[in-house]
Amino acid sequence: MRTFVLTLATILVLTGSFLVLPVHLPAVPRTGEAVAGPAPLTGGTLIYGKPKDAVKLDPHNVTDGESFDVTRQIFDTLVQFREGTTEVEPALATSWRVSRDGLAWTFMLRRGVRFHDGTPFTAKAVVTSFERQMFKHHPHHRGPFEYWASMFGGYPGIVTRVRALDEQTVRFELSRPSAPFLANLAMPFAAIMSPAALERYGEDIFKHPIGTGPFSLVEWLPNERVVLQANRGHWAGRPYLDRLIFKPILENSVRLLELEAGTIHGMHGINTDDVPRIQRNPALVLHTQTGMNVGYLAFNTEKPLFRDRRVRQALSHAVDKARLVKGLFGAYGVPAQTPLPPVIWGHHEGIRPYTYDPERARRLLAEAGHPRGFRADLWAMSVARPYMPDARKVAEVLQAQFRAVGVEVRIVSYEWGAYLERSRNGEHDMLLLGWTGDNGDPDNFLYTLLSSDAAVRGSANNLAFFRDRRLDDVLRRAQALNTREERAPLYRKAQELIHEEAPWIPLVHSVQLGAVRRGVRGYALNPTGDHRFHRVWLEQPGGRP
Amino acid sequence: MSRSTPRLWRRFRRNRGGVVGLLLLMALLAAAPLAPVLAPHGPADQDLLERLARPSPRHPLGTDDLGRDLLSRILYGARVSLLVGVVGVGIALSIGVPVGALAGFAGGRLDQLLMRAMDVLLSFPAFLLAVAIVGIAGPSLQNALLAIGVIGIPTYARLVRATVLVVKAEPYVEAAHALGAGTGRVLVRHVLPNCAGPLLVQATLGMGTAILEVAGLSFLGLGAQPPTPEWGAMLSSGRAWVLTAPWLLLWPGLAILLAVLGFTLVGDGLRDALASAQ
Numbered sequence: 001m002r003t004f005v006l007t008l009a010t011i012l013v014l015t016g017s018f019l020v021l022p023v024h025l026p027a028v029p030r031t032g033e034a035v036a037g038p039a040p041l042t043g044g045t046l047i048y049g050k051p052k053d054a055v056k057l058d059p060h061n062v063t064d065g066e067s068f069d070v071t072r073q074i075f076d077t078l079v080q081f082r083e084g085t086t087e088v089e090p091a092l093a094t095s096w097r098v099s100r101d102g103l104a105w106t107f108m109l110r111r112g113v114r115f116h117d118g119t120p121f122t123a124k125a126v127v128t129s130f131e132r133q134m135f136k137h138h139p140h141h142r143g144p145f146e147y148w149a150s151m152f153g154g155y156p157g158i159v160t161r162v163r164a165l166d167e168q169t170v171r172f173e174l175s176r177p178s179a180p181f182l183a184n185l186a187m188p189f190a191a192i193m194s195p196a197a198l199e200r201y202g203e204d205i206f207k208h209p210i211g212t213g214p215f216s217l218v219e220w221l222p223n224e225r226v227v228l229q230a231n232r233g234h235w236a237g238r239p240y241l242d243r244l245i246f247k248p249i250l251e252n253s254v255r256l257l258e259l260e261a262g263t264i265h266g267m268h269g270i271n272t273d274d275v276p277r278i279q280r281n282p283a284l285v286l287h288t289q290t291g292m293n294v295g296y297l298a299f300n301t302e303k304p305l306f307r308d309r310r311v312r313q314a315l316s317h318a319v320d321k322a323r324l325v326k327g328l329f330g331a332y333g334v335p336a337q338t339p340l341p342p343v344i345w346g347h348h349e350g351i352r353p354y355t356y357d358p359e360r361a362r363r364l365l366a367e368a369g370h371p372r373g374f375r376a377d378l379w380a381m382s383v384a385r386p387y388m389p390d391a392r393k394v395a396e397v398l399q400a401q402f403r404a405v406g407v408e409v410r411i412v413s414y415e416w417g418a419y420l421e422r423s424r425n426g427e428h429d430m431l432l433l434g435w436t437g438d439n440g441d442p443d444n445f446l447y448t449l450l451s452s453d454a455a456v457r458g459s460a461n462n463l464a465f466f467r468d469r470r471l472d473d474v475l476r477r478a479q480a481l482n483t484r485e486e487r488a489p490l491y492r493k494a495q496e497l498i499h500e501e502a503p504w505i506p507l508v509h510s511v512q513l514g515a516v517r518r519g520v521r522g523y524a525l526n527p528t529g530d531h532r533f534h535r536v537w538l539e540q541p542g543g544r545p
Numbered sequence: 546m547s548r549s550t551p552r553l554w555r556r557f558r559r560n561r562g563g564v565v566g567l568l569l570l571m572a573l574l575a576a577a578p579l580a581p582v583l584a585p586h587g588p589a590d591q592d593l594l595e596r597l598a599r600p601s602p603r604h605p606l607g608t609d610d611l612g613r614d615l616l617s618r619i620l621y622g623a624r625v626s627l628l629v630g631v632v633g634v635g636i637a638l639s640i641g642v643p644v645g646a647l648a649g650f651a652g653g654r655l656d657q658l659l660m661r662a663m664d665v666l667l668s669f670p671a672f673l674l675a676v677a678i679v680g681i682a683g684p685s686l687q688n689a690l691l692a693i694g695v696i697g698i699p700t701y702a703r704l705v706r707a708t709v710l711v712v713k714a715e716p717y718v719e720a721a722h723a724l725g726a727g728t729g730r731v732l733v734r735h736v737l738p739n740c741a742g743p744l745l746v747q748a749t750l751g752m753g754t755a756i757l758e759v760a761g762l763s764f765l766g767l768g769a770q771p772p773t774p775e776w777g778a779m780l781s782s783g784r785a786w787v788l789t790a791p792w793l794l795l796w797p798g799l800a801i802l803l804a805v806l807g808f809t810l811v812g813d814g815l816r817d818a819l820a821s822a823q
Contacts, residue, residue: 253785273597273610273789327593327612382766390785396611396771400591411771 086440102177373406563814636694641701649709753808
């Protein structure tokens, strides 16, 4: 009780102080930063506020951005996306070639790279990092490894073998050609991990991440901070920062207060209503990036209630998406009509949206045998996500709109890790979630999120548990083709099928937001939702935030 | 009791705090049933294009982050709070009083057993216990009420037991026993009337506490669930707007403050009036 009274008092005091504080004037909006500028300085500690701590520091065993934000700094991948794009460039592999039939990919590895534990990076590390994920019988296959399954269609899925041809050469053998394969290897789950560390830590590897990345782990106090230090011997040059600290701060408003107070240098997870405040503040710089993402509501089609397509379509008609997005996302979101964001090739422009039509929704519900509606749970994340800064508010809007057609919804939230785990087990009726594309390929949305291969309980990424043979067939055929021209029509077909079956209500494609204090340079948002700190530097490395 | 009521009122009236409290309570009591008449909008009606509106003639207290009218939500919230006060204390009373009476009358092992159980309940920080109960039963207003009821039990049990122990030894009770009155009759005729005053005071104070505790649970997301217009929940969801739209916090905060103050002042007033009446 006392804590509550204290909170109340604090709130009242804060409210009061707002009334007397001067407002920063004049308002000069600033977005992004000029590319040219002074030479980067080395040194200093950067503290970065994020909505939630990592679930695990084992990139093979997580699917959420909060975890990848940390593992991205510690681990490298064979290939990587050029900053700000989804174009693939060399990383731990210096070059590669693909066989004519598209079934064998051979990578030449970088020489002289060492893991943070001092062991050399060799072909064996690549083999171990992948075999661990792909083979259920592998001694280090402990955990869900859901990313692997959703990318490659099971264990081992389409990758049948990873072979070290010699110390510096690795070959991946595929059972069928896969156009997005190379881009998939740039994603954070394809991280290369020290085999020695795996041997040493076993199941505890998630607390002891050992990679080759620009930063290495100093300490991880769960829910408190993750402290990283510069890997001075990184193959692409040392990072400018000496130290990088991730600090989880759950509340968007509290995180912003800390940024304003200068106790953190940068953050993401920003309420759209707070944007003008950041723009007005001369000490802060706002970053925006058209997100390669989608926020959605998934119906659990394994539940009898939502097995009926008419129910799903009815609720699709019950949502006033335009109003929802305009009200809650303002200028930083566009209503979604398909799972694929418009910035990705293959996006279907011609989908005729489900109109906002409560009358029709009620009629469809009646046809489906629910003339008086029904009750169901709607899950909402309690954590800010790049595609949905405040999911509980979205849920409350949907609750009101569903109620108008007779459907009573109870809003349910769990702690972030539990939320993901329970949803993978299919415990929900309906849930809100979203996805930030990792590789700029439509496959990474449609196959990853809606194919039956990704609908396996316990490791599901297809949280509608939607299984449609026609869709699976289209998506698999698209994987096997090589050019965009050949694949795009198939993805358009897939989007039509998805639209018709309505396993989701696609809600919004939102603009990513990030903010740093003036004096933090080189910070950039990536379409993939990655936050990278290798090239971030401080104008005053010795100063406090 | 009935003869002393006018005298009690006279004494109560002299306590200025008590009268202010009574006025606050009357406002609360009026707001609850009249909410549908007084409220300009439905408590859950959203207008997403009019979010975070400042107070205006259309929305006298402004709107929240989903464009819901705050005045309407505050008024409907009075119903929830009143319900919370009455039911929360009701649960505590209906279990606490029999337990206390039984323990006091029976004495011996049963007394020991019951009162140790009460001590166990008391040994937890009350709010923590409530959080634990809701944590197990799941977050909802009903479960929060149940939790608030449970943590109130020992207070009433001890109060009643103490009175019973005092009264039990009174000569007139022994006389009643000697005249053949059964335990039940003695309890109802002689013991409970003696508890009525302290219980009334405790229950009034308890309602204020119950409102505050349920607001606290709702603030933590463990009590009332959306879209229920509960003040603590409103406070919690308004937290994000502390700097941009402070009225989202101000009104529910004030409402909680005034309601709890009302119950506390009346409770204190009653206590003073009863003390000086004796």
